[in-house]
Amino acid sequence: MAALPPGFLSESLGRIQPSQTIAVTQKARELKAAGRDVIGLGAGEPDFDTPDNVKEAAIAAIRRGETKYTNVEGIPELRKAIAAKFKRENGLDYATSQIFVGAGGKAVIYNALLATLNPGDEVVCVAPYWVSYPDIVALAGATPVVVEAKFENGFRLTPEQLDAAITPKTKWVILNQPSNPTGACYTADQLKALADVLVRHPHVWVLSDDIYEHLVYGDFKFATIAAVEPKLYERTMTMNGVSKAYAMTGWRIGFCGCPEPLVKAMAKLQSQSVSHATSISQWASVEALNGTQHFIPERKKIFEERRDLVVSMLNQATGIECPKPDGAFYVYPSIRGLIGKTAPSGKVIKTDEDFASELLEFEGVAVVHGAAFGLSPFFRVSYATSNQALEAACTRIQRFAAALK
Numbered sequence: 001m002a003a004l005p006p007g008f009l010s011e012s013l014g015r016i017q018p019s020q021t022i023a024v025t026q027k028a029r030e031l032k033a034a035g036r037d038v039i040g041l042g043a044g045e046p047d048f049d050t051p052d053n054v055k056e057a058a059i060a061a062i063r064r065g066e067t068k069y070t071n072v073e074g075i076p077e078l079r080k081a082i083a084a085k086f087k088r089e090n091g092l093d094y095a096t097s098q099i100f101v102g103a104g105g106k107a108v109i110y111n112a113l114l115a116t117l118n119p120g121d122e123v124v125c126v127a128p129y130w131v132s133y134p135d136i137v138a139l140a141g142a143t144p145v146v147v148e149a150k151f152e153n154g155f156r157l158t159p160e161q162l163d164a165a166i167t168p169k170t171k172w173v174i175l176n177q178p179s180n181p182t183g184a185c186y187t188a189d190q191l192k193a194l195a196d197v198l199v200r201h202p203h204v205w206v207l208s209d210d211i212y213e214h215l216v217y218g219d220f221k222f223a224t225i226a227a228v229e230p231k232l233y234e235r236t237m238t239m240n241g242v243s244k245a246y247a248m249t250g251w252r253i254g255f256c257g258c259p260e261p262l263v264k265a266m267a268k269l270q271s272q273s274v275s276h277a278t279s280i281s282q283w284a285s286v287e288a289l290n291g292t293q294h295f296i297p298e299r300k301k302i303f304e305e306r307r308d309l310v311v312s313m314l315n316q317a318t319g320i321e322c323p324k325p326d327g328a329f330y331v332y333p334s335i336r337g338l339i340g341k342t343a344p345s346g347k348v349i350k351t352d353e354d355f356a357s358e359l360l361e362f363e364g365v366a367v368v369h370g371a372a373f374g375l376s377p378f379f380r381v382s383y384a385t386s387n388q389a390l391e392a393a394c395t396r397i398q399r400f401a402a403a404l405k
């Protein structure tokens, strides 16, 4: 392969990393294709299929000829369905003109940050964070300010930490719960305590990434910040999408509710990039939001059982400590007890990256190392796979941990 000429690639590209979660998933796929027995616990997507009513709505849309360009911000029918969803599920009033649709939740976040950030601006990101936040901030030329949510505090940001991270340059604070990668959630009271800090800093906007909203377990009740503290409504972007709740990762539909001028700014940017989300996926999403919701509690129950299985099995592994989170489909166990030990290969486990690569090599289990999410020494397990695969993978992790000397 011929090299590109020096200076050909942009400086902004040099500021970002390829997504490490996608890299692990791809590595596991390649090893499997080469005949290795690999269990992938890296992917951030439900193993369930898209519901049939949603698929049928897409097929009907194709047959009706809904295959042309749409409005940049999204088709009116979908924007209306999203506004109704925010009202019904979150108690938030958004006019249709305050709704923006993008090609996936990631694209919505990308549009919001690229449309608002300048060099010198700061964005507070809570570690461990979803891998894309700091990279999108850096791509926009702004500075991610990383605050570490502590294991001891259930990986939740404290109001004191939030207050200390805000400076006159802070433009956004990104809050994500249920969290990728920890599954940590905030009760309405915990959110209110963070909101009280934000009320005192009127120049700061909040990006609330609620994409795992429907995946909360036990008695936990999901709450979102703009509903908990209406004083923040005018400077909050409430972001969500169909990817996780409706098992529609490949359809690429994400959305948000926010002040109308921000919708207009994002639309200006989107009009010069992908133009709009795919017409067929938009029609499928109308059905996802307006149609039957019965599979959400059914699938939630299955995820909850898997969470309990994984937490219990990982806590039986030597040197691994796994908290039990309230949501999402991830756990984020600590490997503090394994750092400094020697793997069967003779390699000393100095970092969580060493742990993940030796685990893949010796036991064929693919997980993502904590450093990818900005907090070590941990690793992320996605339990969005069958109970059988999870049991086998956790047994291998137990065996690997026991083999470290």
Ligand SMILES: Cc1ncc(COP(=O)(O)O)c(C=O)c1O
Binding pocket: 044, 103, 104, 105, 106, 107, 130, 176, 179, 180, 209, 211, 241, 242, 243, 249, 252, 253, 254
């Ligand atoms: C926290 C979080 N936000 C946003 C997204 C983006 O979702 P989408 O697939 O809709 O772009 C993901 C996907 O993994 C995520 O984990």
